[in-house]
Amino acid sequence: MSDEAKAQSIEEKQYLLRFNADTKSHLTVLDAEVCMTSCPDKICTIFCPAEVYKWEEIRMHVGYEGCHECGSCRIGCPHQNIKWEYPKGGHGIVFRLG
């Protein structure tokens, strides 16, 4: 099959979107120590649909600029360690279609 649909990377998917990022994150890891010591799976880095969360050896990097504002991380964090707010009015993701 010549035009078989190829798997797209998350970067390619995210590239399709428009964001009006705020200068300040609406997602906050409450206690960095919890991620480091009590959370071997760091499951937010798996289930976040935009891969906002990335573990960088000793800390959780939160790429809030690409967030879809779905709420999964707040509900799915096994330690309730994510403070989740809405971005400032008019900021964040801007869906054009779906």
Added chain:
Amino acid sequence: MPEKFDCIVVGAGPAGIACAYELAKAGVKVLLLERGEYPGSKNVMGGVLYRQMMEDVIPEFYKDAPVERPIVEQRFMMMDKESAITFGYKGLEWAREPYNNFTVLRAKFDQWFAGKAVEQGALLINETVVLSCIVENGKVVGVQTDRPDGQLYADVVVLADGVNSLLAKSLGFHKEFKPDEVALATMEILKLDKKVIEDRFNLEEGQGCTIELFGDATKGILGTGFLYTNKDTLSLGVGTLLSGMIKHKLKPHHLLDYVKNHPMVRPYVQGAEPQEYLAHLIPEGGYHSMPKVVGEGVLVVGDAAQLVNAIHREGSNMAMTSGRLAAAAIVEAKAAGDFSEAFLDRYRKELMAGFVGQDLKKYKDSTHHFDKFPQYFEQYIPMMNRAMSQMFTVDGTSKREKQKKIWRDLGSAKEKVKIARDMYRAWKVMK
């Protein structure tokens, strides 16, 4: 002195807009607040909008609204790795007025719908987040927004702030949801020529088709995939309970790509150009997860009230009906000058007496049941596929011999009893 409204509706989705529209039409001074750049810019759904409940608000809306295609066929695919059992219904009574449902793209549709509410006299303010409800003497009297001097006051506040409903939570109407009460869905909008869509889905010009995908679409995890036809795009999506994603350590966008490349799906979507990628939560806890929906000076509608029938992928219809019923209660409350919980409770009663409450009650144990017993999706769908394959493969074996083999393949007597018990249980939670 801050301005005072009769009613403030928080969130411009189908529930909030329907509510604001009805209120404005009845001459109530209503403010509709939206946190996005425009209504729809934060809103996601698979794409099926139900005609009846929308017409309850705006008759013959489809003549004017940006709908994509009227759905004339609904198919279901029970998928294994490289096979599927397909069934469905196609009826041309759905191809003409009054129609059954339409696909829509929410960013376009919600903007149009909100515009209609504004025409009726509602005041719409975008780019405004409501941070909290203002509560005085146990009664909600307004909202605190993220704008400078952002207090706004009203006799009654309607929370239409969607699945996460931080506002209902902050009022103590519900606890934080658990990962098995919400589904995480991702979707892609894929551009494809109109004519190609009609050829691939066996449609006349302008008609639409929906396909729901079960089984291997979610790798056997409780959830569904879907493939819907829009005018010149397809909406392809997949979701499972968030708890399922966590348990199976699954990346949502990997699952979406898996569905897109599934041999039963690929022929429909190949060559289509991705236009947008979207993720959203769907409230799937049903009846048991419903929050308190009425308080002193406050009502909760739509996804914020967890009004979704996951079994029938209905939600926008429940949202619009809840918004309309909330508006009706508010109009009566205004006439009576009474915005107490006791008076507003007529909204809850109406809601629960109608199809919304009845359907939520009917399926109240279904999500939990299929989540607790994963064998339906993991084992029984592949088993059905194997049985069909055996029965329809002509290889010189007699049909009776084939039936015997299918029966043997179900397993030991004990396993057969288990299957029978599971079928009975499934019937019980669905009946």
